[in-house]
Amino acid sequence: MATQSPSLSSLEADVLVIGGGSTGVGVARDAALRGFSTILVERSDLADGTTGRFHGLLHSGGRYAVKDPSAARECIAENRILRLTAADCVEDTGGLFVSTPWDDPEYGDQFLQGCKATGVPAEEIPVAEALRREPRVNPDIRRAFLVPDAALDPWKLVWGCARSAEEHGARILPYCRVLYLEMDGDRVVGADVRNERSGEEFRIHATVVINAAGAWAGQIADLARCTVNVRAGMGLMIAMNHRLVHMCVNRCKRPADGDILLPLRTACVIGTTDVFVPDPDQTEIRQEDIDLLLDEGEKLVPGFRQARALHAWAGVRPLFEDTAKVAETRDVTRSHALLDHSSREGVAGFLTITGGKTTTFRLMAEAAVDAACRQLGGPRPCRTADVPLSGSENHALYQISHRLAEREPVPQAEEIICECELITRSRLEDTIKQRDTTSLDDIRRLLRLAMGPCQGGFCIYRAAGILHQGGHVDQAGANQTLLDFLEERWKGVHPILHGDQLRQARLDDWIFQGILDVEHVPV
Amino acid sequence: MSYDTVVVGAGLAGLTAALRLSERGQHVLIVARGVGATHLAPATVDVLGYLGDTQVASPAASLPGLSNGHPYGHVPVDQLTTALAWFCAHTAALGYAGGPGENLLLPTALGVPKPSALAPRSMAGGDLRAGGRFVFVGFKGFKDFHPTLIAANLARARLPLSIEARALELEPPPTRRGDLSGRVMAGRFDNEQLTDWLVHALEHRVEPDERIGVPAVLGLRSDAPWQELEKRLQRKVFEVATLPPSVPGIRLFQALSAALRSGGVRMVFGVTAVGARINAGRIEAVEVANATGTHAYPVTSVVLASGGFASGGLELDSFGTTRETVFDLPLSGLPEGHRVRFAPRYFDEQPLATAGVATDDLLRPVDGSSRPVYENLHAAGAILAGATPWKEKSGTGISVATGYAAAEGILVPAAAPVSEAVR
């Protein structure tokens, strides 16, 4: 994908989408499939906002079955759609709700009723059967229920939507930040954007501007003197080495902190928490939240605290607040909010879509583009429920073993740059070329480079060398991206460093500071 | 069977202590869970490369600048000098040269000049201090060495005399294995005609005044391939240390274990020291666990050389408590408060960096009031408190110096009156 900046000083489109998370790329793809000329701008890399920092659950709806039936209905409907249209992003792990000794077993009855009422398939199974499937789960659980939860890969999903949008003529511009919205009277007619890599500023004219900036949607709305109250709810997650569980294991109780443990590729992730933060860009990880997650993990999987914690990170939920003023369309549910600012504040050409979940991103996008159609000359049918992403045409769900399967026919055929994630040299080189990027962190998000147990101890020197050798960066650039990567990685490593992972970190200290002496590299 | 000394750990510190003790007539047993950092680290002996942000030209002259409580505080400079000379003498097959007086500056695999006090002859030719012309040679298909980046960085490095550096990539004869580790590459130099190939590949591509840097994979068994290359190419050839596993480090381990074996030292791998039997302030026996159970070895003296966090000698649990894992010794250098929080920036000073056991001048671990915990327990290497060796570039130097000094501490007659009686 071409991610260079447009060298033009101004661009034009029917639809300008602000934000490159699941919502934004969903909107861009939907609009492009309906034949609108579309541009998306993202201030950072795609999926570098909440979407790339979420927990990873493709909800079955079970979690909301009791508390929020309409959200549950949306989830199961979208779950079914994404299994077909985004199959390659979905690992069909299945979900398990369990009543641990800390949970009221009676809640299981409410749970089953709620699932039944909302159409979420749920089945109670004997505890022995649950433990056979998940041998590490607390043997003292009292009840267990199966639901169709699954694991969802946010990067694949976001890049898949972005590529599909591009195939249908859209322009996707990462590292382009909206600075101002351009107004013509009480109409939004475009945006002033800065390319964060080159510093160049340019203008995009659009008939409709769709604000899909997630927890930052309030900041974007301010630029048009509109009000969107999104509360930023920070949630913490910790990735543990190995798949301690193979299904998405939920506590069977009212949703609370630290009650889901799900497999993610070769690791598993516990989450999450919910703490209000005044600024979505300030997400400091607190020790008490780490302890909370480790303690809750211990309840689900005894011995959790001795397992190896790889990485901690936080995401910010966009929680939409003033429901009073949104009651203008059928599209407002408690789970997401579509705001047409012409009816709210009299500002035309400007919509906000926020809140919600990644599971329901497609539905949110459909609602937003339906509303945009009204300002673009009439309805056009949405096609995203039927047209699969490329790579998902045969509806084959992702399998954990796929990289191994790709490699196996020709054993040891070529260099493996990242052993943890089985990334070959050619795959790395192709990605560098396709993305035209020189940032190891961008590459990480695309390939999961350095996301395994060693957290880049070995592959990052190799990748920097390959970037330099291929002429993609000069020596200073290679050094800088290596140093940046080490700092970035440390952010997620230092809060949870203990046990075997401290051992690993010390080995990495010795590799980078002892063997290579990266600290004294010329930059 | 009873031993004069049981050494816990087979890293550089444990191997050094054991060899020195056996050479002085002791009956020594090494127990180790596995091999130590020798198999991972460059085989140089780095005594002191940085004091804070300042590069050190002469370790001996800079040692007094180290803070109180640094392991070198227990090793007088003349003893350090003796230890390094002793080390060179006992690794003669690898031709170690240098001393504490001045540091070599050897290029890293990232092209950074790094100070080391001793280097094996196969690496010493990379010394950048005299300036000159260098060519760095990579092997296609070997992912752990990137000569273009090395050459580009070295060309911009701050050095006493100017250098020129360029990169060359060669394609070795094909092999069925596409994904090559340093170990596999080294095996090819041992067993195939790779040295021959390299001579032919380089002969006409290297200028007469160029020194030739290659990844440190020139043979596992010995440095014979390096010797042959120098002889046939008539130029200085040198190995550059790269990502683990470390081929020169494995050679070093082999050289030291050969010396230990011929000195009658017994080495037991795959076992874990789990504690001690204590009597009247002394360790009577070391408890060692293997797959079938725990065995107690009666001893006169003990050397704890179990390494730091990297090798499991120290451990931090998820509640924030740090422990010495074999004898539960008191630790020094722990941050205040009950929980460890690491600094948010990677290169900042990190808590726990200097954590470890503090000792007296005989290298005996001491408690909070500076008294030896056990009269006959000595410690050496990365388990010691007070250093940040990856920043100072002092890890292997501390291991050799304190391994030697711990042995001397045991050999001092006054330190072991009881042991004489027991014998």
Ligand SMILES: Cc1cc2nc3c(=O)[nH]c(=O)nc-3n(C[C@H](O)[C@H](O)[C@H](O)COP(=O)(O)OP(=O)(O)OC[C@H]3O[C@@H](n4cnc5c(N)ncnc54)[C@H](O)[C@@H]3O)c2cc1C
């Ligand atoms: C801890 C946590 C766990 C979660 N777990 C799940 C889960 O398991 N399953 C699930 O379905 N959902 C989950 N969610 C919810 C889900 O992640 C979010 O609802 C979803 O990712 C929001 O996507 P988005 O595109 O609206 O926002 P984002 O992904 O945040 O995208 C908004 C983008 O706007 C960009 N932006 C901001 N300002 C500007 C500007 N000036 N110019 C250009 N771009 C700008 C940002 O950089 C950002 O990339 C979780 C959320 C959190 C916080």
Ligand SMILES: Cc1cc2nc3c(=O)[nH]c(=O)nc-3n(C[C@H](O)[C@H](O)[C@H](O)COP(=O)(O)OP(=O)(O)OC[C@H]3O[C@@H](n4cnc5c(N)ncnc54)[C@H](O)[C@@H]3O)c2cc1C
């Ligand atoms: C990748 C890497 C690169 C390095 N690079 C450099 C460098 O460039 N310069 C430098 O100066 N230093 C470097 N070092 C550090 C240096 O190698 C070490 O600081 C030093 O050699 C430590 O030696 P040691 O003998 O104290 O411990 P180690 O080598 O760690 O050995 C510890 C030994 O104790 C054993 N052990 C631990 N616990 C038990 C137990 N309970 N029972 C039995 N056995 C046990 C282990 O199995 C092992 O044999 C590097 C280290 C690594 C890992």
